[in-house]
Amino acid sequence: MDFKGKLKNFIEDSKSKILSPNGDSPDSSIGYILPTDVEIRRSHITDSDIEVCQLETDPHADQDILDQIQSQYFSPDFDPSLYELEKLPAEFDQAHIDKDRKQLLQQLTVVSKKVFRLILERQNNCSVQLEHIVSVQADLLDSLSTCDRGRRSLARARQQFINSSLGILAGYRRRQQALALLENLRIIQTLQRTGERLDQLIAEDRYAEAIKLLLECQSVAVNYMHFTSIKQLSAKLQDTLVMTEEHLDVALAKVCTSFDKATYARVQEAYRLLGKTQTAMDQLLMHIASAIHNKSWNLVHVHAAMAASCNPEELAKRPYPELCQTVTVELFLPCLVDLAKALWDIMLNYRKILDWHQSMDVCLQSTSETDPEQLESHLQRQYIHKKLEAGLGRIWQDVQTKVRVLVQASNLSEFSIDQFIRFLDTIHRLIEVGRHFSGSDSETLQESMQKQCLSYFEAYHTSRLDELKTHLENEGWALCPVKLNFNLRSLVEFSHLNTIKSPSKKSVSSEESSLFLRYWEGRTPFDDALKDSYGEEDILADEQQQTCYHSDSEDDDLSEEQKLEILNENEGSNSTFATFADKKWSPPPPKQGLCLANTTLMVLRLFGRYSHLMKLLHPISEQVLDGIRQLFDYYLFSVHSFFSIDLPETELSLYSEELKYYLNDVKSKILLYTNVEMEVDDQGNQVTREITTGVVRAPTRPLTIDLNRHQSFFGLAERTVAVESCLFLASQVIDLIPVLKTSVKETEKLNSFFSKQESAAMSIRDPVYYGCMLKLVNLESIVPMMGKVCWELREVRSQHSEYVDVMLRQLQGLSVKFDKLAALVPLSQELRNQLWILSLKYASNVFIEGFSLAKRCTNEGRALMQLDYRQFVLKMEKICELRPLPFQDFVSTYIKAFYIPENELENWVKSHQEYTAGQLVALVNSVAYSNNKTRQKLNNLVNDLSNRIRR
Numbered sequence: 001m002d003f004k005g006k007l008k009n010f011i012e013d014s015k016s017k018i019l020s021p022n023g024d025s026p027d028s029s030i031g032y033i034l035p036t037d038v039e040i041r042r043s044h045i046t047d048s049d050i051e052v053c054q055l056e057t058d059p060h061a062d063q064d065i066l067d068q069i070q071s072q073y074f075s076p077d078f079d080p081s082l083y084e085l086e087k088l089p090a091e092f093d094q095a096h097i098d099k100d101r102k103q104l105l106q107q108l109t110v111v112s113k114k115v116f117r118l119i120l121e122r123q124n125n126c127s128v129q130l131e132h133i134v135s136v137q138a139d140l141l142d143s144l145s146t147c148d149r150g151r152r153s154l155a156r157a158r159q160q161f162i163n164s165s166l167g168i169l170a171g172y173r174r175r176q177q178a179l180a181l182l183e184n185l186r187i188i189q190t191l192q193r194t195g196e197r198l199d200q201l202i203a204e205d206r207y208a209e210a211i212k213l214l215l216e217c218q219s220v221a222v223n224y225m226h227f228t229s230i231k232q233l234s235a236k237l238q239d240t241l242v243m244t245e246e247h248l249d250v251a252l253a254k255v256c257t258s259f260d261k262a263t264y265a266r267v268q269e270a271y272r273l274l275g276k277t278q279t280a281m282d283q284l285l286m287h288i289a290s291a292i293h294n295k296s297w298n299l300v301h302v303h304a305a306m307a308a309s310c311n312p313e314e315l316a317k318r319p320y321p322e323l324c325q326t327v328t329v330e331l332f333l334p335c336l337v338d339l340a341k342a343l344w345d346i347m348l349n350y351r352k353i354l355d356w357h358q359s360m361d362v363c364l365q366s367t368s369e370t371d372p373e374q375l376e377s378h379l380q381r382q383y384i385h386k387k388l389e390a391g392l393g394r395i396w397q398d399v400q401t402k403v404r405v406l407v408q409a410s411n412l413s414e415f416s417i418d419q420f421i422r423f424l425d426t427i428h429r430l431i432e433v434g435r436h437f438s439g440s441d442s443e444t445l446q447e448s449m450q451k452q453c454l455s456y457f458e459a460y461h462t463s464r465l466d467e468l469k470t471h472l473e474n475e476g477w478a479l480c481p482v483k484l485n486f487n488l489r490s491l492v493e494f495s496h497l498n499t500i501k502s503p504s505k506k507s508v509s510s511e512e513s514s515l516f517l518r519y520w521e522g523r524t525p526f527d528d529a530l531k532d533s534y535g536e537e538d539i540l541a542d543e544q545q546q547t548c549y550h551s552d553s554e555d556d557d558l559s560e561e562q563k564l565e566i567l568n569e570n571e572g573s574n575s576t577f578a579t580f581a582d583k584k585w586s587p588p589p590p591k592q593g594l595c596l597a598n599t600t601l602m603v604l605r606l607f608g609r610y611s612h613l614m615k616l617l618h619p620i621s622e623q624v625l626d627g628i629r630q631l632f633d634y635y636l637f638s639v640h641s642f643f644s645i646d647l648p649e650t651e652l653s654l655y656s657e658e659l660k661y662y663l664n665d666v667k668s669k670i671l672l673y674t675n676v677e678m679e680v681d682d683q684g685n686q687v688t689r690e691i692t693t694g695v696v697r698a699p700t701r702p703l704t705i706d707l708n709r710h711q712s713f714f715g716l717a718e719r720t721v722a723v724e725s726c727l728f729l730a731s732q733v734i735d736l737i738p739v740l741k742t743s744v745k746e747t748e749k750l751n752s753f754f755s756k757q758e759s760a761a762m763s764i765r766d767p768v769y770y771g772c773m774l775k776l777v778n779l780e781s782i783v784p785m786m787g788k789v790c791w792e793l794r795e796v797r798s799q800h801s802e803y804v805d806v807m808l809r810q811l812q813g814l815s816v817k818f819d820k821l822a823a824l825v826p827l828s829q830e831l832r833n834q835l836w837i838l839s840l841k842y843a844s845n846v847f848i849e850g851f852s853l854a855k856r857c858t859n860e861g862r863a864l865m866q867l868d869y870r871q872f873v874l875k876m877e878k879i880c881e882l883r884p885l886p887f888q889d890f891v892s893t894y895i896k897a898f899y900i901p902e903n904e905l906e907n908w909v910k911s912h913q914e915y916t917a918g919q920l921v922a923l924v925n926s927v928a929y930s931n932n933k934t935r936q937k938l939n940n941l942v943n944d945l946s947n948r949i950r951r
Helices: 002-019 035-041 047-053 059-068 080-087 094-121 123-203 207-224 228-257 261-274 277-307 312-316 320-326 329-364 372-408 417-438 443-473 492-499 509-518 560-569 598-616 618-643 649-654 657-669 710-740 755-763 765-777 782-787 802-824 829-851 859-880 888-899 902-911 917-927 932-945
Strands: 673-680 686-693
Touching (some): 002 080, 059 094, 080 094, 094 123, 123 207, 123 228, 207 228, 207 261, 228 261, 228 329, 261 277, 277 312, 277 320, 277 329, 277 372, 320 372, 329 372, 329 417, 372 417, 372 443, 417 509, 417 598, 443 598, 443 618, 492 598, 598 710, 618 657, 618 710, 618 755, 649 765, 657 755, 710 755, 710 765, 710 802, 755 765, 765 802, 782 802, 782 829, 802 829, 802 859, 829 859, 829 888, 859 888, 888 917, 902 917
Antiparallel strands (some): 673 686
């Protein structure tokens, strides 16, 4: 490696000497190689090198040699010396080096020949280019000679002709200048007289004619500005023009608050002559914005000064937001209405301006637009139309801002509900105006009110629930006499439904203009904003509709015990069933109308207010909708808790899973509960924390409701009024849903909004009425009578058992009670059928319970069971007029179970869990009485299934 380093240094030194022969001279900056120097420096050439250089040329061999050259030699930054040194082996071999050297020399020779050959091939092209350059040089010399001759000829012509000709021209020029001076003097005189005429037109307020004349004078004066008098006149004309534009601006500002077609036409014509029609539109929008601000400030200042105790001068210095805070609650609504009226006037004038331009566009549409001037006028009209259309949104945004500042400065929590609705109605009308004015939904104004209105509604809703609780705790559930055609629209709280708008959020163009066309000549939409929108209502039935039943029959004076004695006396040997018909019983006329209580009307009125709030408060309409549902849920839950208290725990199967879930949901979300939880603080100490959930506490059952009084049919009339009023409320809410769809965004949510409530209102009939039916029918004595019947017969009987007649008499008396109930409260046929179904359910349970007392039962005894029940079915179908009689399968299936073999009884027990554990055990003991093992197995099965059997 030392040898390689020395050799490398030697080569670099040799290069520097060859490339820089004068390298010692300080002035030499670039080295060059002379051929003689190369020959001198290479004087020591070996014979082998000469031999290689003198090799004969063979094209194919040369090409092979060129192909053998390594690719690194063709790189621009390649250092061959370093490359060859790196190729030397570790052990020095002179023969190998000499071989490589000869190969490189041979390659260099071939490359040099190739280069020289290429140069010779392109020598002809070089000669051609040199000849072309010589030809161009000759042409340039000829052009230079021609230019020189031309310049000499021009100099000679100037000396001979120019001097005399210019003299003639100078004399003619002086003559023309004298004529032009005379003409200028006449024009100056005319302009001076025109200035006097211009002053006269301005004094007469004829701005369009004055501007037209003034522009003509200015156009003429521009050509004579070199005269001192014209300069002075031009300055005067410019001052006159500025003054005229100021007068025009004042007239344009007056149009914003008091539009007049003639005045506005003259102003527009003047601006057209000035060429500032577009600028006039900008000025118009500025004046509109200024008018909105000034009108708003002045109106609020007037109302603030009426209540403020501060210094009037100090009050006048307050900005608009602070001034709004000074307005008291009593003056807020008048202030808001006056502000809305003032802003309405400005918007109406703007719409009149827009209408004027649209009518002008219609008049000019018939003109040809091929003329450049007409085309420019058309483009200008388009610009004005777009500018005015864009101004609608800007103006409405300014109006929203002024109203929003006033609203946010008020304290809505101090408003009564009537004041709050009037306030919302005013805002709603203003939003409708904005929708017709600019097509905007006024989301900015609505969202700014959302927080305040939501806070007010939550407080109001909580207070209404407390008020509803108080009414429920003092409600006697007496029938409220309303007209037969009464519905929610009969109440004044629903009067807003008569003015409901189209459900579409954005009206079509004809509807947009209808509101402004309605008040085009006078009045405003806010003239009756402070008037009482609730008219008189007539919902109570008159004396003719309040006919009550007063029976002339002595049966009304009989007690229930005396009636039972009469029934027993009427029993004969030839008749197993007697009725009150033998006493010529005539049912009283039924009560007509609706089952409503005073609290029902209160809830319905709240629905009306809430629906009105939904119409006026779209941003919180969903919260108001939930409020309607909570009112109904609380009312329904209270009715259920009041009148289902006497339902035995053994009859909980009357509750469907949906009803159970609904009642638990109401209890957890609406009823107010306080739970105490134990927590561990940061220091490890246990602390108690109270968690309050719900909105209102559960109501206490009124003391006036007596569900154990026999004379009042155990509160059946009160139950009917309460439960059926829930159904009436549910039906009214269902009818209200199409109207509510106009106030909510997600209308699909309303389709299932009240489905649970409607189903629950229908489902509470069973648990509320069933407890009353148990006491009203009173079949407790039937089961002991059935227990005394001997079912272990040896022959088939043709006469049914005595307990069937007793049961039928009891149910026949129920029919009379239903007739008397219908005289007190409206009793629909559908409700009467439902009461009969519940009574028959009770009777069916009595049959099953009595049959389950049979310890031994033969086939003849089972036939007697079927005979007894068949007799009951035939008689009851005549009494209650229900065909087929319900629950027949329930009883017949149990009777037929006595015929089931012991080996199939297990599967039957598993598949019939509708019977109680006691009833199944009695059946098993009766069927498998002879097989203790089978009986024990089935009893264990019944015990295992008892937790899942519906009781």
